[in-house]
Amino acid sequence: MNITLPQWNRGLIFAAAVIVLLIVLPVIGLPLNWVLYLFLFFLYLAMANMWNLLAGYSGLISLCQAAFIGLAGYTLVILSWMGIPFYVGIIGGAIVAAIFALLISIPVFRLSGIYFAIGTLVVPEALRIIFLLWRPVGGGQEGLAGGGAGYVLKGATGVSMTELYWFALIIAVASVVFMRIILRSKLGLGLAAIRDNDSTAASSGVNVFRLKLSAFVIGALITGLAGAIFYIYQSYIEPISAFNIRWTMTLILATVIGGMRTEEGPIIGTIVVVILHFLLARYAGISLLIQGLILVIVMLVVPQGIMGYLRQFQVYRSLLQFVTRR
Amino acid sequence: MTWDIFTDLSAPIVMGLLLGGLYALIALGLSLVFGVMKLINVAHGDLVVLGSYLAYAAMTLLGFDPILSLVMGIPVLFLIGYGIQKFLMQRAFGISMEAPLLIAFGISLVIQNFAQIIWSPMSRGLNPSYAMETFNLGVIHLPVVYLLDFIAAIIVMLALREFLKRTYLGKAINAASQDNRAAQLMGINTERTYAFAFGIAMAITAIAGVFLGLTFPFTPQSGISFLVIAFGVVILGGLGNILGTFIGGMILGLAQTLGAYFFGAATQMLWVFLLVFILLAVRPQGIFGR
Numbered sequence: 378m379n380i381t382l383p384q385w386n387r388g389l390i391f392a393a394a395v396i397v398l399l400i401v402l403p404v405i406g407l408p409l410n411w412v413l414y415l416f417l418f419f420l421y422l423a424m425a426n427m428w429n430l431l432a433g434y435s436g437l438i439s440l441c442q443a444a445f446i447g448l449a450g451y452t453l454v455i456l457s458w459m460g461i462p463f464y465v466g467i468i469g470g471a472i473v474a475a476i477f478a479l480l481i482s483i484p485v486f487r488l489s490g491i492y493f494a495i496g497t498l499v500v501p502e503a504l505r506i507i508f509l510l511w512r513p514v515g516g517g518q519e520g521l522a523g524g525g526a527g528y529v530l531k532g533a534t535g536v537s538m539t540e541l542y543w544f545a546l547i548i549a550v551a552s553v554v555f556m557r558i559i560l561r562s563k564l565g566l567g568l569a570a571i572r573d574n575d576s577t578a579a580s581s582g583v584n585v586f587r588l589k590l591s592a593f594v595i596g597a598l599i600t601g602l603a604g605a606i607f608y609i610y611q612s613y614i615e616p617i618s619a620f621n622i623r624w625t626m627t628l629i630l631a632t633v634i635g636g637m638r639t640e641e642g643p644i645i646g647t648i649v650v651v652i653l654h655f656l657l658a659r660y661a662g663i664s665l666l667i668q669g670l671i672l673v674i675v676m677l678v679v680p681q682g683i684m685g686y687l688r689q690f691q692v693y694r695s696l697l698q699f700v701t702r703r
Numbered sequence: 704m705t706w707d708i709f710t711d712l713s714a715p716i717v718m719g720l721l722l723g724g725l726y727a728l729i730a731l732g733l734s735l736v737f738g739v740m741k742l743i744n745v746a747h748g749d750l751v752v753l754g755s756y757l758a759y760a761a762m763t764l765l766g767f768d769p770i771l772s773l774v775m776g777i778p779v780l781f782l783i784g785y786g787i788q789k790f791l792m793q794r795a796f797g798i799s800m801e802a803p804l805l806i807a808f809g810i811s812l813v814i815q816n817f818a819q820i821i822w823s824p825m826s827r828g829l830n831p832s833y834a835m836e837t838f839n840l841g842v843i844h845l846p847v848v849y850l851l852d853f854i855a856a857i858i859v860m861l862a863l864r865e866f867l868k869r870t871y872l873g874k875a876i877n878a879a880s881q882d883n884r885a886a887q888l889m890g891i892n893t894e895r896t897y898a899f900a901f902g903i904a905m906a907i908t909a910i911a912g913v914f915l916g917l918t919f920p921f922t923p924q925s926g927i928s929f930l931v932i933a934f935g936v937v938i939l940g941g942l943g944n945i946l947g948t949f950i951g952g953m954i955l956g957l958a959q960t961l962g963a964y965f966f967g968a969a970t971q972m973l974w975v976f977l978l979v980f981i982l983l984a985v986r987p988q989g990i991f992g993r
Contacts, residue, residue, distance in 0.1 A: 438801055438804060440808075483984070485984070487983075487984050488984075490800070491743045492743075494804055495931075495983070496983045496984075502928070506972055506973045510969055510970060510973075622927070626808075662816075662819070663820060665812050665816040666812070666813050666816035666820070669810065669811070669816065672808065672809035673813070677794055680802055
């Protein structure tokens with residue numbers, strides 16, 4: 378058998394070392410709150426990577442990521458009510474999110490640019506109303522916050538925080554590796570061509586519709602996976618927070634701060650967002666205001682994000698060269 | 704709102720048509736900004752609700768009548784609009800395609816959270832004495848505010864049309880929206896014109912906000928619903944088509960009142976969203992559009 382091994386440069390060794398460290402951290406006694414920070418970091422990273430794939434690389438400014446997260450969460454919780462184990466629920470949630478993406482792609486893919494953004498903005502709003510009206514299973518507990526379909530995850534005690542941490546880590550690493558592969562594949566090239574000019578791409582033989590659809594469905598799938606894992610941790614779901622615009626806001630913020638259209642951007646941006654998240658936890662009342670302001674300021678002052686900004690400097694470029702040299 | 708007092712279908716139909724006036728009013732500001740700057744202001748709904756809150760503040764703190772409070776509300780929102788265009792959007796246009804959209808999204812969140820801090824997440828409403836009164840139209844009784852919505856919409860639309868047609872600034876806005884470069888060559892300061900256009904759109908939004916507050920209760924999170932409605936009206940009516948905007952508003956108003964009539968008040972917004980979504984899918988360029 379002839380397997381081409383990945384070429385071991387310093388960057389890859391460094392990445393592997395970081396991943397190993399992250400795997401063992403909860404076992405060697407990292408404080409629980411730090412495990413939680415990292416857990417959220419992994420989930421947001423996976424989601425932000427997918428938003429970067431859609432908005433940064435495919436020109437699809439999707440404002441309906443919350444729909445995928447909420448639907449995956451609901452699928453997980455409802456399956457748990459039917460006595461189905463979590464791992465099946467996670468996969469089931471991701472699949473439901475992907476199928477939903479496929480369904481709404483029929484109308485929203487007729488829209489382009491800003492129309493697409495508005496079309497997708499409507500989706501989580503409509504879902505929230507539906508889930509406020511409709512109880513998919515059981516009478517549920519009356520009087521729970523959120524009215525409508527508020528559900529507690531059944532048998533939530535079965536999974537430890539460390540296991541969830543590893544699940545989240547796997548998804549985050551997978552999403553980073555996946556982005557690396559996809560951007561160097563034919564799909565990535567095609568997406569870049571579409572983003573730059575879709576009619577030129579189409580006339581050069583790129584199947585615009587299919588490529589965009591693949592990106593959209595893949596984005597929904599992985600966002601759904603991360604969303605389902607989040608709801609195992611949360612172990613409770615209700616429509617108002619599940620389909621909340623805050624989800625989308627967090628992902629946009631992470632991507633824009635780090636740098637859209639850069640691979641490293643979402644990683645750096647998500648670190649900033651998670652730190653912000655916990656710094657602002659004490660001021661929950663004004664956190665959205667501050668995040669909104671940061672979004673506006675970053676967009677105006679450093680629209681290319683932290684990574685895009687750093688790339689302009691020779692020092693950073695030589696550092697990068699040093700790290701990746703074999 | 705109690706729907707069960709109306710056993711007749713004519714009531715929801717008339718109400719829907721009158722409500723169309725309110726929706727057209729809400730959509731007018733979005734349509735103006737969209738038409739002139741080619742920007743879909745995703746903060747529009749939140750700005751409308753901000754208008755409602757300003758009237759609420761004037762009413763509760765100073766005892767002003769909501770409609771009279773527009774004396775303050777219009778200048779305040781005009782300045783906000785002027786500032787957004789001058790200091791934020793003007794620069795954003797030069798950055799990238801998605802920059803104005805994301806900045807508007809940021810503004811929307813800031814306004815939402817701001818309203819929540821100042822006025823709490825609770826549902827509020829503008830309830831002067833006349834808000835509860837009804838008038839008779841044949842056999843049906845309708846709230847007076849619905850009629851006020853309709854009248855206000857007609858007045859604002861006629862005023863806007865005359866303004867765009869007759870004044871220098873109106874003509875400049877028209878020219879800048881048709882061809883920015885040519886307008887500049889004719890000696891129009893297009894940057895300033897844009898800022899004024901945004902300001903005027905927001906002044907109309909202030910009016911829409913007051914009538915919205917008289918008609919429906921609102922929360923800091925209401926903005927998105929009204930953005931979707933406004934957007935639906937613009938799609939239905941086509942850009943710069945005042946009659947189309949009015950008809951578009953009426954269609955959405957009917958979707959809401961008939962949806963509420965047949966399926967219960969809790970579902971009413973769902974039908975509006977669904978209609979907008981289908982419209983987007985079928986004819987994104989608008990029914991009455993080019």
